Amino acid sequence: MKEIDKYVKIHEKRFLDELFELIRIPSISSLPEHKADMYRAAEKWKEILLAAGADKAEVYETDGNPVTYGEKIIDPKAPTVMVYAHMDVMPVDPVGLWKTDPFEPVVKEGKIWARGADDDKGQGFMHAKAFEYLVKSGKLNCNVKFLIEGEEEVGSPSLPKFCKKHKKMLQADVILVSDTSMIAPDVPSITTGLRGLAYWQVEVTGPDKDLHSGLFGGAVANPINVLAKMIAQTTDDDGRILIPGFYDDVVEVSRKERTMMAKAPFSLDEYKRSLGVKEVAGEKGYSTNERTGIRPTFDVCGIWGGYTGEGAKTVLPSKAYAKISTRLVPNQDHNKIAQLFVKFFESIAPKSVKVKVEYLHGGPSYVCPIDLPAYKAAEKAYTEVYGKTPVPVRSGGSIPIIATFEEILGVKSVLMGFGLGSDAIHSPNENYPLEQFYNGIRTIPLFYRYFAEEMGR
Amino acid sequence: MKEIDKYVKIHEKRFLDELFELIRIPSISSLPEHKADMYRAAEKWKEILLAAGADKAEVYETDGNPVTYGEKIIDPKAPTVMVYAHMDVMPVDPVGLWKTDPFEPVVKEGKIWARGADDDKGQGFMHAKAFEYLVKSGKLNCNVKFLIEGEEEVGSPSLPKFCKKHKKMLQADVILVSDTSMIAPDVPSITTGLRGLAYWQVEVTGPDKDLHSGLFGGAVANPINVLAKMIAQTTDDDGRILIPGFYDDVVEVSRKERTMMAKAPFSLDEYKRSLGVKEVAGEKGYSTNERTGIRPTFDVCGIWGGYTGEGAKTVLPSKAYAKISTRLVPNQDHNKIAQLFVKFFESIAPKSVKVKVEYLHGGPSYVCPIDLPAYKAAEKAYTEVYGKTPVPVRSGGSIPIIATFEEILGVKSVLMGFGLGSDAIHSPNENYPLEQFYNGIRTIPLFYRYFAEEMGR
Numbered sequence: 001m002k003e004i005d006k007y008v009k010i011h012e013k014r015f016l017d018e019l020f021e022l023i024r025i026p027s028i029s030s031l032p033e034h035k036a037d038m039y040r041a042a043e044k045w046k047e048i049l050l051a052a053g054a055d056k057a058e059v060y061e062t063d064g065n066p067v068t069y070g071e072k073i074i075d076p077k078a079p080t081v082m083v084y085a086h087m088d089v090m091p092v093d094p095v096g097l098w099k100t101d102p103f104e105p106v107v108k109e110g111k112i113w114a115r116g117a118d119d120d121k122g123q124g125f126m127h128a129k130a131f132e133y134l135v136k137s138g139k140l141n142c143n144v145k146f147l148i149e150g151e152e153e154v155g156s157p158s159l160p161k162f163c164k165k166h167k168k169m170l171q172a173d174v175i176l177v178s179d180t181s182m183i184a185p186d187v188p189s190i191t192t193g194l195r196g197l198a199y200w201q202v203e204v205t206g207p208d209k210d211l212h213s214g215l216f217g218g219a220v221a222n223p224i225n226v227l228a229k230m231i232a233q234t235t236d237d238d239g240r241i242l243i244p245g246f247y248d249d250v251v252e253v254s255r256k257e258r259t260m261m262a263k264a265p266f267s268l269d270e271y272k273r274s275l276g277v278k279e280v281a282g283e284k285g286y287s288t289n290e291r292t293g294i295r296p297t298f299d300v301c302g303i304w305g306g307y308t309g310e311g312a313k314t315v316l317p318s319k320a321y322a323k324i325s326t327r328l329v330p331n332q333d334h335n336k337i338a339q340l341f342v343k344f345f346e347s348i349a350p351k352s353v354k355v356k357v358e359y360l361h362g363g364p365s366y367v368c369p370i371d372l373p374a375y376k377a378a379e380k381a382y383t384e385v386y387g388k389t390p391v392p393v394r395s396g397g398s399i400p401i402i403a404t405f406e407e408i409l410g411v412k413s414v415l416m417g418f419g420l421g422s423d424a425i426h427s428p429n430e431n432y433p434l435e436q437f438y439n440g441i442r443t444i445p446l447f448y449r450y451f452a453e454e455m456g457r
Numbered sequence: 458m459k460e461i462d463k464y465v466k467i468h469e470k471r472f473l474d475e476l477f478e479l480i481r482i483p484s485i486s487s488l489p490e491h492k493a494d495m496y497r498a499a500e501k502w503k504e505i506l507l508a509a510g511a512d513k514a515e516v517y518e519t520d521g522n523p524v525t526y527g528e529k530i531i532d533p534k535a536p537t538v539m540v541y542a543h544m545d546v547m548p549v550d551p552v553g554l555w556k557t558d559p560f561e562p563v564v565k566e567g568k569i570w571a572r573g574a575d576d577d578k579g580q581g582f583m584h585a586k587a588f589e590y591l592v593k594s595g596k597l598n599c600n601v602k603f604l605i606e607g608e609e610e611v612g613s614p615s616l617p618k619f620c621k622k623h624k625k626m627l628q629a630d631v632i633l634v635s636d637t638s639m640i641a642p643d644v645p646s647i648t649t650g651l652r653g654l655a656y657w658q659v660e661v662t663g664p665d666k667d668l669h670s671g672l673f674g675g676a677v678a679n680p681i682n683v684l685a686k687m688i689a690q691t692t693d694d695d696g697r698i699l700i701p702g703f704y705d706d707v708v709e710v711s712r713k714e715r716t717m718m719a720k721a722p723f724s725l726d727e728y729k730r731s732l733g734v735k736e737v738a739g740e741k742g743y744s745t746n747e748r749t750g751i752r753p754t755f756d757v758c759g760i761w762g763g764y765t766g767e768g769a770k771t772v773l774p775s776k777a778y779a780k781i782s783t784r785l786v787p788n789q790d791h792n793k794i795a796q797l798f799v800k801f802f803e804s805i806a807p808k809s810v811k812v813k814v815e816y817l818h819g820g821p822s823y824v825c826p827i828d829l830p831a832y833k834a835a836e837k838a839y840t841e842v843y844g845k846t847p848v849p850v851r852s853g854g855s856i857p858i859i860a861t862f863e864e865i866l867g868v869k870s871v872l873m874g875f876g877l878g879s880d881a882i883h884s885p886n887e888n889y890p891l892e893q894f895y896n897g898i899r900t901i902p903l904f905y906r907y908f909a910e911e912m913g914r
Contacts, residue, residue, distance in 0.1 A: 030766070030767060030768035030769065030770055031766065031767060031768070032767065090770060091764070091766060091770055093764070093766065094667075097666075097667075153770075154768055154769055155769065181672070195671060197671070197771070199769045199771065201769075206734065207732040207733060207734055208732060208733025208734075209554075209732075209733075209881070209884055209885070210551075210554075210883070210884040210885065211732070211883075211884065212854065212882055212883045212884070213754075213756045213758060213782060213784070213883075214652060214654070214749075214784055214852070214853045214854030214855050215638070215749060215852065215853050215854050215878070216732075216749065216853065217749065217754040217756045217782075217784050217853060218696075218739050218740065218748040218749055218752055218753070218754030218756075218784065218853065219737055219738075219739045219745045219746075219748040219749045219853075220732060220734060220737060220738065220739075221734065221736075221737075221738035222756045222757060224688075224756075224757035224758075224759070224760050224779075225688065225692070225755070225756065225757050227685070227760075228684070228685040228686075228688035228689050228757065228760075229685075229688075229689040231681075231682065231685035231686075231689075232685050232686040232688075232689030232690070233689070235682070239675075275664040275665060275666075275668070275673075275677060276664060276665025276666075277663065277664055277665075277677060277678065277809060277810075278808055278809070279678075279807070279808040279809040280676055280677060280678075280809060281676075281677065281678035281807060281809035282675050282676045282677075283675065288676045289676075291675040291676040292671075292672060292673065292674065292675055292676045295675055296675075297670075297674040297675030298682070299670045299674045299675075299679045299681075299682065299771075299773055300679060300681035300682050300685065300763065301670060301681075301763050301764050301769075301770060301771055301772050301773075301774070302681070302762065302763035302764040302765045302770070302772070302774070303681050303684075303685075303760055303761065303762050303763060303765070303777065304760065304761045304762075304765040305759065305760050305761075306757065306758050306759035306760060306780065307548070307550070307758050307759040307780060308759045308760070308761040308778075308780075309487070309488065309548060309550065310487060310488060310489070311487035311488070311611055311817065312487065312611055312612065312656045312658075312758075312780065312782075312817040312818055313487055313547060313548055313610075313758060313759070313780070313883075314654070314656065314756075314758055314782050314855075314883065315758050315759070315883055315884075316756055316758075317758070317759070320760065321765075322681075323763065323764060323765075323769065323770070325670060325674075325769075325771050327670070327671055327674055327675065350736070350738060351735055351736040352734060352735070352736040352737065352738035353734075360768065360769040361769055395671070395672065396671045396672050396673065396674060396675065396676075397669060397671030397672050398671050398771075421672065424666065425669055426667070426668075426669045426670075426770075426771065426772055427666055427667040427668065427669070427772075428666070428667065
């Protein structure tokens with residue numbers, strides 16, 4: 001048995017107990033009433049880093065939620081790895097669909113069940129324990145920095161400014177992130193692309209007060225009817241987005257690369273079964289993996305207006321709202337897209353309503369080249385633990401800050417994710433298999449070893 | 458000063474106090490948690506009728522909410538008037554927009570402010586007080602029956618069965634109803650037409666759980682996007698409803714009648730200003746009054762799905778819902794329309810989603826001929842109090858039970874409404890001008906007098 005395996009075995013119960021303390025803090029960044037929990041989570045991370053062997057760790061104020069930064073510098077000439085993770089989690093509604101309390105983690109069926117079990121408390125915490133092992137065993141051969149932020153789930157609005165301000169402190173040779181998934185427990189993969197994101201809230205106002213739908217219906221614009229038409233007009237029947245200029249900067253992926261992508265193990269039947277759908281849907285001319293991997297999307301994430309209680313209330317409401325997002329692919333500029341959508345949505349509004357479009361947040365897409373030394377180190381690490389070379393994949397998800405790191409700090413990130421598609425992140429009953437949690441702690445120290453080797457140390 | 462004017466003057470404070478006791482009961486029929494309040498309202502109405510002079514009054518059980526019935530039979534050979542009113546009210550959300558407690562009536566600016574102040578507690582209560590006056594003054598020359606139901610706002614589902622069961626008890630020469638509006642305080646009008654109604658709830662299910670919109674977005678049908686497209690497909694750009702067969706039974710109103718309608722006093726500028734809209738909207742080729750008076754409509758009364766909290770949560774939701782209504786014109790059968798919509802909405806659903814359409818309730822439209830003796834009696838009564846002949850108008854609203862009375866009991870209704878367009882019924886800050894309330898109590902006794910005359914007594 002390898003030394004790291006022994007270390008995990010001996011401490012596995014303690015690792016879980018410590019992680020659960022972190023998970024129990026309901027650090028939902030999108031809800032202002034959880035502001036104090038963000039500070040509790042930041043202090044908890046400081047404690048975790050110091051306990052694991054950091055020389056120093058501090059909670060930093062930002063314009064928004066706090067950031068925890070910690071480091072251990074073994075040698076100014078050694079390569080430096082900066083671990084990025086986030087302490088914030090998504091809201092838990094619809095809370096009625098959770099089988100257990102989202103903030104009281106339980107272990108069942110070999111998995112941890114809780115909000116943040118995977119995204120990103122479980123995955124972030126693996127790095128603290130891998131680091132602890134390297135420090136305790138005297139095998140740490142890189143400088144290590146930890147940057148744990150509290151606004152990832154709301155688009156990291158304060159982190160770019162923090163990075164600019166602390167550019168020197170955050171200098172590194174690579175940023176290491178576990179906030180993505182692998183294809184399957186027996187098909188390791190490394191995410192080499194992330195989609196960008198733009199997110200808006202729209203408000204459509206018809207009459208200035210709710211009206212009786214009998215007395216006024218048919219003669220005054222109903223903002224729900226209008227909003228539905230406007231959303232409908234944003235895509236065509238082939239799933240193409242009709243915002244003028246939307247596709248202008250999209251780089252079409254080559255036939256060759258698409259052929260390679262098509263070789264990744266994937267069963268459409270299994271995919272449909274796992275989601276409970278009879279048919280998939282999406283942009284004409286692209287496969288399911290292409291639709292999430294290399295194509296932009298238009299999704300309404302929320303909609304509301306009028307009477308939503310029990311039974312039948314007739315009303316012609318004054319207002320209707322929607323939360324609308326697009327996922328963007330490499331080369332699409334989220335700020336440009338943000339403006340194109342505002343312009344388009346305002347332009348298609350009939351004169352009988354008022355439309356307000358607010359851009360809430362966004363971020364660029366990201367691509368990691370597979371010949372990067374850090375990528376090769378990650379590849380070797382996975383291969384050793386999982387017995388298979390990891391597949392490079394483009395993910396449909398977005399971590400806007402990754403592209404920003406490249407822009408501000410000039411540092412590439414490697415996305416060593418250990419999540420699974422079945423982890424239900426952002427959904428009720430989020431979970432994280434113990435096997436993936438412990439395998440992550442086994443794999444990360446190997447990354448440090450091979451990365452130092454790649455860097456000639 | 459006339460005797461009735463004196464009577465109102467002497468008792469005006471008591472009338473309000475009694476009405477307010479009724480209003481304070483939050484008898485919202487669409488919310489199950491108010492079931493007990495429905496019984497309290499029914500008992501209160503029994504008390505009101507007995508105190509006003511009814512020989513007997515009883516609370517009857519139905520399949521749903523209770524009904525209060527009371528009567529005073531002065532002579533089996535005298536004409537019989539049955540007063541219909543409803544004790545139930547609409548929900549009060551959005552409750553934050555109310556300036557005062559919806560169930561604690563206040564008098565301000567010459568108006569009563571409360572849920573039910575007009576619809577239909579205020580208007581219904583006028584009949585109790587007009588009846589009280591006729592009994593006390595010895596001037597009652599008709600038999601009077603009162604039928605006060607508790608499910609009007611949810612489409613009167615239990616009343617048809619109640620009417621069939623108590624057909625003999627409910628025999629009458631005319632049904633008198635105050636549950637509509639006049640054009641303006643100085644432009645009396647009598648509603649001669651009511652639109653029918655059909656109301657559905659639809660549920661669109663995409664994946665069987667909420668999904669990460671990055672990992673799955675673009676490849677799996679988003680039920681909100683789909684629902685928006687389905688709603689958009691139900692009407693065309695000219696405001697015509699595209700449900701096949703929807704207009705089949707609509708009788709086009711003659712050019713002559715439309716020309717008469719166009720003479721009713723109406724200012725489009727004032728209408729737009731009062732609603733805070735720059736433009737009206739509706740079916741091409743029809744005026745605003747025609748759109749509400751003689752044309753059917755399609756309105757989404759409520760919509761919801763996905764994340765509707767503060768800030769930005771990315772999610773590809775499992776479900777989206779809408780509450781959808783149509784207003785129907787004479788000759789359209791609501792049961793037929795109910796089926797046409799279900800068939801249509803299911804037929805336009807893509808295979809990537811599941812659609813469930815539930816028909817919640819509906820009712821037929823109604824027309825009152827202006828040569829009916831009771832209509833003429835009402836006309837004379839208004840003319841005497843308001844100094845002007847009332848205008849016959851077709852309302853856009855629906856009182857489904859009115860057509861049902863005709864069908865089951867074989868009795869026509871006369872709609873002597875004293876509400877105003879500004880009363881905000883079904884909306885926050887519902888109100889009822891005191892002047893209309895007291896004028897109603899003055900006008901109704903005259904109806905009885907002239908109706909008896911018309912009936913040759």
